[in-house]
Amino acid sequence: MTEMEACSRALELKTVPSRVDSGGTSLPLDPGADPELRDLLRTEQLAKVYGMGDVAVRALRGVDILVRRGEFVAVMGPSGSGKSTLMNILGCLDRPTSGAYVLDGEDVSLLSKDHLACVRNKKIGFVFQAYNLLPRLPALGNVMLPLLYDGDRKMSDAMARERAVVALESVGLADRMAHLPNELSGGQQQRVAIARALVNDPSIILADEPTGNLDTRTSAEIMAALQKLHEEGATIVMVTHALEIAEYADRVIYLIDGRVVSDQVHASGIVELHNGSGGAV
Numbered sequence: 001m002t003e004m005e006a007c008s009r010a011l012e013l014k015t016v017p018s019r020v021d022s023g024g025t026s027l028p029l030d031p032g033a034d035p036e037l038r039d040l041l042r043t044e045q046l047a048k049v050y051g052m053g054d055v056a057v058r059a060l061r062g063v064d065i066l067v068r069r070g071e072f073v074a075v076m077g078p079s080g081s082g083k084s085t086l087m088n089i090l091g092c093l094d095r096p097t098s099g100a101y102v103l104d105g106e107d108v109s110l111l112s113k114d115h116l117a118c119v120r121n122k123k124i125g126f127v128f129q130a131y132n133l134l135p136r137l138p139a140l141g142n143v144m145l146p147l148l149y150d151g152d153r154k155m156s157d158a159m160a161r162e163r164a165v166v167a168l169e170s171v172g173l174a175d176r177m178a179h180l181p182n183e184l185s186g187g188q189q190q191r192v193a194i195a196r197a198l199v200n201d202p203s204i205i206l207a208d209e210p211t212g213n214l215d216t217r218t219s220a221e222i223m224a225a226l227q228k229l230h231e232e233g234a235t236i237v238m239v240t241h242a243l244e245i246a247e248y249a250d251r252v253i254y255l256i257d258g259r260v261v262s263d264q265v266h267a268s269g270i271v272e273l274h275n276g277s278g279g280a281v
């Protein structure tokens, strides 16, 4: 099997399952009612152990979460609580030690590393704390990269350029496309990274402390960009340690010691949790 075939196989995910009732007629697909369409990702008893024996670190200890299409979820928790470990597994950068991770209807916790990479390229847009831009490429080139490296998409340079332009416009950088990363502010660089994350039209955007390196005003600029994407229908899961950042999300999951201790739809309750009076811990 060639890499490309393996890739296509790995990606035959049930994005739009056709359902047929017992009489043989197709049922209408209502994303609100069909869990397979509504639910984008689900984990069951997800566990991650780093190392072995005496030095083993149990970074995740049975995490169950469900993220529906179109949700904007913040993941909070103290340093070392397993936030990055969770994001790396959700982003198909790493595999769990045990437990299930179902993305778009397929258990990806069972995939080989190569297949996982395929899923990652197609389905995940990742934004890191450090922008991870290539310094010698202008903003446009950085955003085009995922399209050109994507083996089986066969996209022409012209098409890739067009898509990258649209992505940069959507984060408000239409007038900065030809600039190198070091000619851009921190906030602008992070917006280039967001454009790069969404240029492939991923199923989900994952952001691990996307404002961690930025001042308050610039953080607001980044959050405005993410909120706009959310309003346009993107599903976003974002790690942050800052309450004012988590408040942009419509749901907050709180981790302590590798376990979910709180999962709330409104950020307001989290303030109480921090003050020690929250009921969920």
Ligand code: ADP
Binding pocket: 050, 051, 057, 058, 059, 077, 078, 079, 080, 081, 082, 083, 084, 085, 086
């Ligand atoms: P957070 O992002 O919430 O700060 P992490 O997911 O980075 O937490 O880490 C969770 C725990 O796992 C910590 O105790 C950390 O030291 C440990 N850990 C993370 N990555 C590794 C690794 N590659 N090897 C060993 N231990 C790790």
Ligand code: MG
Binding pocket: 083, 084, 085
């Ligand atoms: Mg972290």
